[in-house]
Amino acid sequence: xxxxxxxxxxxxxxxxxxxxxxxxxxxxxxxxxxxxxxxxxxxxxxxxxxxxxxxxxxxxxxxxxxxxxxxxxxxxxxxxxxxxxxxxxxxxxxxxxxxxxxxxxxxxxxxxxxxxxxxxxxxxxxxxxxxxxxxxxxxxxxxxxxxxxxxxxxxxxxxxxxxxxxxxxxxxxxxxxxxxxxxxxxxxxxxxxxxxxxxxxxxxxxxxxxxxxxxxxxxxxxxxxxxxxxxxxxxxxxxxxxxxxxxxxxxxxxxxxxxxxxxxxxxxxxxxxxxxxxxxxxxxxxxxxxxxxxxxxxxxxxxxxxxxxxxxxxxxxxxxxxxxxxxxxxxxxxxxxxxxxxxxxxxxxxxxxxxxxxxxxxxxxxxxxxxxxxxxxxxxxxxxxxxxxxxxxxxxxxxxxxxxxxx
Amino acid sequence: xxxxxxxxxxxxxxxxxxxxxxxxxxxxxxxxxxxxxxxxxxxxxxxxxxxxxxxxxxxxxxxxxxxxxxxxxxxxxxxxxxxxxxxxxxxxxxxxxxxxxxxxxxxxxxxxxxxxxxxxxxxxxxxxxxxxxxxxxxxxxxxxxxxxxxxxxxxxxxxxxxxxxxxxxxxxxxxxxxxxxxxxxxxxxxxxxxxxxxxxxxxxxxxxxxxxxxxxxxxxxxxxxxxxxx
Numbered sequence: 001x002x003x004x005x006x007x008x009x010x011x012x013x014x015x016x017x018x019x020x021x022x023x024x025x026x027x028x029x030x031x032x033x034x035x036x037x038x039x040x041x042x043x044x045x046x047x048x049x050x051x052x053x054x055x056x057x058x059x060x061x062x063x064x065x066x067x068x069x070x071x072x073x074x075x076x077x078x079x080x081x082x083x084x085x086x087x088x089x090x091x092x093x094x095x096x097x098x099x100x101x102x103x104x105x106x107x108x109x110x111x112x113x114x115x116x117x118x119x120x121x122x123x124x125x126x127x128x129x130x131x132x133x134x135x136x137x138x139x140x141x142x143x144x145x146x147x148x149x150x151x152x153x154x155x156x157x158x159x160x161x162x163x164x165x166x167x168x169x170x171x172x173x174x175x176x177x178x179x180x181x182x183x184x185x186x187x188x189x190x191x192x193x194x195x196x197x198x199x200x201x202x203x204x205x206x207x208x209x210x211x212x213x214x215x216x217x218x219x220x221x222x223x224x225x226x227x228x229x230x231x232x233x234x235x236x237x238x239x240x241x242x243x244x245x246x247x248x249x250x251x252x253x254x255x256x257x258x259x260x261x262x263x264x265x266x267x268x269x270x271x272x273x274x275x276x277x278x279x280x281x282x283x284x285x286x287x288x289x290x291x292x293x294x295x296x297x298x299x300x301x302x303x304x305x306x307x308x309x310x311x312x313x314x315x316x317x318x319x320x321x322x323x324x325x326x327x328x329x330x331x332x333x334x335x336x337x338x339x340x341x342x343x344x345x346x347x348x349x350x351x352x353x354x355x356x357x358x359x360x361x362x363x364x365x366x367x368x369x370x371x372x373x374x375x376x377x378x379x380x381x382x383x384x385x386x387x388x389x390x391x392x393x394x395x396x397x398x399x400x401x402x403x404x405x406x407x
Numbered sequence: 408x409x410x411x412x413x414x415x416x417x418x419x420x421x422x423x424x425x426x427x428x429x430x431x432x433x434x435x436x437x438x439x440x441x442x443x444x445x446x447x448x449x450x451x452x453x454x455x456x457x458x459x460x461x462x463x464x465x466x467x468x469x470x471x472x473x474x475x476x477x478x479x480x481x482x483x484x485x486x487x488x489x490x491x492x493x494x495x496x497x498x499x500x501x502x503x504x505x506x507x508x509x510x511x512x513x514x515x516x517x518x519x520x521x522x523x524x525x526x527x528x529x530x531x532x533x534x535x536x537x538x539x540x541x542x543x544x545x546x547x548x549x550x551x552x553x554x555x556x557x558x559x560x561x562x563x564x565x566x567x568x569x570x571x572x573x574x575x576x577x578x579x580x581x582x583x584x585x586x587x588x589x590x591x592x593x594x595x596x597x598x599x600x601x602x603x604x605x606x607x608x609x610x611x612x613x614x615x616x617x618x619x620x621x622x623x624x625x626x627x628x629x630x631x632x633x634x635x636x637x
Contacts, residue, residue: 005519012507300503303464304564305492305520307485401464404499 010317013290014325024286025326027279028380032330033337035275035376039268040338040366041346046264048361052191053257054250055128058096058222059231060238061253062087063246067219068253073101073211074173077245081216086241092226093234096123097218099207103170105150105200107158114154115199116168118207127224130188130201137162137186139201146206147185151196155187162186168200173212180210191361276379279323280387287319287391298395299403312392319388323380331373338366412571412604413438413461418470420456430456432627433470438572438606438620443598445607445615448624455576457624458608462495462574463487475571492520496565496603500577502557504549510536510560511545517567535563538600539593555586559593566597572604579611591617 014021067075077083087095099118121139125131131139140147169179238247251258345363418434431453448454459465472479475494504513514532536542539559565573579587623631
């Protein structure tokens with residue numbers, strides 16, 4: 001019996017009990033749709049988290065050795081702005097030099113521990129996109145002599161608005177405590193609520209002066225790559241040109257972000273496995289019923305000369321046809337819903353507060369990872385094949401003489 | 408010397424179990440080519456078991472069996488399947504047609520399993536449906552046909568591969584008188600025209616009347632074997 005006849009038989013057998021078949025097909029549609037949509041949802045969420053995280057830290061960071069272990073104000077990059085010039089000379093990168101100290105922010109009402117970043121606005125914007133995240137006021141601007149940009153969340157907690165005065169206190173390069181008064185020039189909001197709570201930006205020159213650092217000093221250079229896939233090459237080149245300095249990838253700077261990326265695939269696999277397991281039970285149940293309903297017919301076919309291998313192929317073909325009958329609709333619904341929500345986003349602001357703590361935006365834009373459709377379809381087909389084994393085994397266990405006489 | 412399409416010697420079948428059941432004991436039976444024979448007997452006589460053995464659906468416990476010159480006794484289950492496909496046709500009491508195939512496709516099915524090319528398959532199937540008077544119903548599915556029509560399609564299917572013999576298990580049991588007579592007419596005609604051997608298992612007096620030979624089975628043994636004059 002050729003493959004065409006097998007498929008014709010399979011297709012016709014599927015529709016012998018239309019209701020039963022439609023129920024299983026519906027479960028395939030829902031399973032496929034839900035599976036793909038959840039993958040796209042988490043992919044979108046993960047992509048945004050990664051994007052946001054990389055904007056905060058950059059693809060690559062360069063520091064003096066030991067700075068990250070003990071971020072003292074005197075641990076600047078050697079040679080003034082020479083390191084910056086080396087980095088700028090390499091193609092495919094945008095970079096920003098930052099002075100970074102840890103200190104206290106004090107207002108009339110409260111204090112908070114903060115990381116104070118001294119930056120050049122244009123360079124900083126090119127790497128972190130901070131200019132586009134200003135929600136109120138300006139990114140420094142010309143309004144104030146000593147401007148500071150703070151996170152919207154930090155501002156709300158401390159009752160700060162543009163124009164408000166605050167004092168930043170930290171340990172300078174000589175180890176002495178120094179303070180400077182600043183005025184809030186703008187409020188920014190990123191997708192990471194923890195970042196917004198903990199980081200403030202001031203003009204680099206003003207921070208360097210307060211910290212007792214020489215001109216063109218910097219504690220770190222953050223690099224953003226035009227093509228993220230060039231990460232390994234770029235790091236290698238920088239390490240060659242900057243021996244003696246610490247050149248780190250974002251995965252090394254932010255291990256929790258790296259963990260999020262690597263665990264995503266595993267989490268999705270577990271989720272899809274659960275969906276496929278549910279589907280498998282439905283398939284086994286439906287096909288077992290189909291085999292039991294057709295005991296006499298299968299026995300007759302075996303009596304007439306259908307070999308056991310062909311009986312197995314028949315059951316397998318029927319299972320695969322049944323499952324794949326639902327595939328186009330499930331796929332279509334998934335693609336359409338992902339496309340629609342991918343453009344508009346899904347508003348999770350009701351639980352947005354909680355998401356921000358994990359560095360996730362309150363509006364998620366689902367996006368299918370490349371190859372996801374093929375992988376999920378492959379999983380569905382594999383599930384169909386595996387699920388057909390038990391019903392096929394049942395069919396093969398039939399003895400023609402008994403099966404023929406069954407009612 | 409009889410040209411035997413079925414040659415059984417000392418055929419015995421014992422079903423194992425806590426209490427073994429001996430269904431058929433020492434049956435010697437030769438069925439000649441072109442016979443139109445019936446095996447009769449009460450329930451429990453071993454009729455079904457004997458026909459299962461002769462049809463290669465089951466293996467004997469002891470004894471020898473040759474069908475169409477082939478010794479069946481030592482064949483594996485898979486080899487018996489292949490043998491049945493090529494040498495034995497079946498007509499069942501409940502017709503047992505494939506419900507999702509048309510009459511033509513049901514008749515073609517055996518030839519499909521044998522790998523017969525499409526055109527030859529369809530020609531032979533149509534020829535047989537014409538022989539049983541159902542060429543005009545070739546596209547109908549079993550659910551759209553009467554019991555008598557379905558059984559005639561089953562007969563056509565049984566003959567599709569030009570088997571050594573056709574085993575018909577109570578073929579008229581589910582048919583009304585008119586259909587039963589019609590079916591028997593068709594089978595006798597095919598017996599004459601195609602020279603196909605028919606072996607019936609039956610309780611039906613109408614079949615016994617038409618049979619040229621009647622074998623009576625009781626308690627697993629042949630107690631009578633009557634050939635009618637031509």
